[in-house]
Amino acid sequence: MYTLELASLGDICESKFVCSKSLKIPRDLTEASLSGAGLSILAALFMMFLFGMELNNYLSVSTSTSVIVDKSTDGDFLRIDFNLSFPALSCEFASVDVSDVLGTNRLNITKTIRKFSIDPDLRPTGAEFHSGPISDFIKHGDEVEEESVEGSVVLSANNFDKLSHQFPILVVNFYAPWCYWSNRLKPSWEKAAKIIRERYDPEMDGRILLGKVDCTVEGDLCRRNHIQGYPSIRIFRKGSDVRDNHGHHDHESYYGDRDTDSLVKTMEELVAPIPVESHKPSLEGKVENTTESAKRPAPKTGGCRIEGYVRVKKVPGNLIISAHSGSHSFDAAQMNMSHVISHFSFGKMISPRVISDVKRLVPYLGGSYDRLNGRTFINHREIGANVTIEHYLQVVKTEVYTRRSYKLIEEYEYTAHSSLVQSLHIPVTKFHFELSPMQVLITENQRSFSHFITNVCAIIGGVFTVAGILDSILHNTLRLMKKVELGKNF
Known part of the structure; x- marks a missing residue:
């Protein structure tokens, strides 16, 4: 039994010698080389590049867009802001009217409307024009016209x-x-x-x-x-x-x-x-x-700039600019409804700070799609043509949600088609608007920080692994080439 124990100890010593021999790193792998240094520098640069790309991807804004049914509730109102210039419509009778398919019919809105007399070049000729309400119930006399009475x-x-x-x-x-x-x-x-x-x-x-x-x-x-x-x-x-x-x-x-x-x-x-x-x-x-x-x-000039806003129900309707009075007549042949649209938009006015945030998320939002802004509509037809200028607007609601503030904005974009129409009545300027039953929902996607750390670790480990493989291939290739050269010399 003693002999067997000595044999066992010898085997153990032999195995330790072999293990220590196998763990010894070859000298040529521990020596610095020009190729290894170059490969290490390339690996470090590539790692930094990938880290920068991943960091930029983590910090960048990512949004998702979906189309859903409009969530507006019954009774919601929509604000329409506008700034319109009419070179041939006097502020004395210029009226802003609103109607819709539900039977709403509001005439001569004045509370939220301002008027300024302008000359043919659209320049204001004075302070705000206060026309006041024109009564539709003016009292007239009961006198019978007498040919002999000519006092004026x-x-x-x-x-x-x-x-x-x-x-x-x-x-x-x-x-x-x-x-x-x-x-x-x-x-x-x-x-x-x-x-x-x-x-x-x-x-x-x-x-x-x-x-x-x-x-x-x-x-x-x-x-x-x-x-x-x-x-x-x-x-x-x-x-x-x-x-x-x-x-x-x-x-x-x-x-x-x-x-x-x-x-x-x-x-x-x-x-x-x-x-x-x-x-x-x-x-x-x-x-x-x-x-x-x-x-x-009385008006100093024959033109008028109308600016302000109206609130309408979220149903198909009309915004009408016309000459209106319950106790005056108008010569339709002399009416010219040519106009210049300086501004026309739906929804609440957006502050500059919110617009900058919107541009960060969705570059094309923030008022750039107001199709009528800055456009001119002139009636070049001859006097007596009785021309009504109509604009057909298709309105789409867009909501933007962010991770910092739950709801950022509610914006309305629209498309516009305009035409000049022969009219049998007093010419008007009509904006016919119709809201889409669908709305666009834009949501900012939340990026996970743990996913970012995992990707960074994967980049570091992956670059080290690939660099090791390339270094091994390069080292073995050089060693093989040296052996081939030695064999030729002998």
């Missing part, structure tokens, strides 16, 4: 300027014979003019004169005073004309009741502050003007 003076382009500078107050009725409202006004106007003439004789008193202009005859005179609705009663005051503005006048328009008593009362209130001897307005002795709300500044 017929005005024309030849005598208009002379009389407007001669009398302190010149009140003019711009009318059209075919107009229903002009014909209703005529008996009361002539009777009131006769009463005023008797009380304030133009030759003896000379403070006020009532006149009338037939716009079918004196077309140029009416256009010079920017008359677009009939009848238009204008109040000219001596000394208020602006000579350096092509003879235009700063004057007022009368929108009050049109019966004889109301007209006479208004004229007397205009005359009361003016002394008989001087024919000039007096700063003292003014009487209380009970019809002040019926007189408002």
Whole structure:
């Protein structure tokens, strides 16, 4: 048994010698070489490159886009912002109307709308134009037209300027014979003019004169005073004309009741502050003007810029810009609805900070798809064509969700198709909008940090492994080549 134990110890010693011999690394593998150094440098550069790519991929924004059914609830409203310029539509009658398929019909919206008179070059000519509400229930007289009653003076382009500078107050009725409202006004106007003439004789008193202009005859005179609705009663005051503005006048328009008593009362209130001897307005002795709300500044120019917003239901509908009044008539042949669209968008206005975040996620969002912005629509057809300009808008809702803030924005994009249509009625500008039942959902994808660390470790291990394999192949190839050279020498 002792012999066997000695044998076993010998075997163990022999195995230890073999193990230590097998674990010994060959000298040529531990020696530095130029090829190994180059391979190590390449491996380190490649590792840094892959790490940079992975880091950039982790920090970059990744989004997913899906199309779902619109989640808007019943009763939600959509805001429409716009800035429109009409070179040939007066602010006096410019009206913003809204209608939809559910029966909503709102006329002459003023609360969220601002108007500015502009010249043909779209330049504003003054402060904001406050037209005020035009009543659809103006009182008219019951007088029957009498051929013998002619109290007002017929005005024309030849005598208009002379009389407007001669009398302190010149009140003019711009009318059209075919107009229903002009014909209703005529008996009361002539009777009131006769009463005023008797009380304030133009030759003896000379403070006020009532006149009338037939716009079918004196077309140029009416256009010079920017008359677009009939009848238009204008109040000219001596000394208020602006000579350096092509003879235009700063004057007022009368929108009050049109019966004889109301007209006479208004004229007397205009005359009361003016002394008989001087024919000039007096700063003292003014009487209380009970019809002040019926007189408002008349437009200085024939164009209008309309800006603001309206809120509409999220159903198919129309935004209409037109000349509107319940007590005036309009000559459709003279209406021109040419316009320039400076801005037209759906949804809430987005702040610049939010827009920058949106651009980071989705470069094409943030207002760049407002198709009508900056476009011009001009009616080049001849006068009398009765042309309505229509815009058909298809609106699509887009929502963007981010990992930092749950909901970033709610934006509406639209496509637009425009056309000029022959109309049998008063020409208008119509924006017909229709919302898509589907919406686009853009979501920012969350990237896992553990996945990033795993990829980095995989890069390091993979590069080391590949570098080791290449170094082994290169080393064995060089050693084989050396053996071949030694064999040739022997």
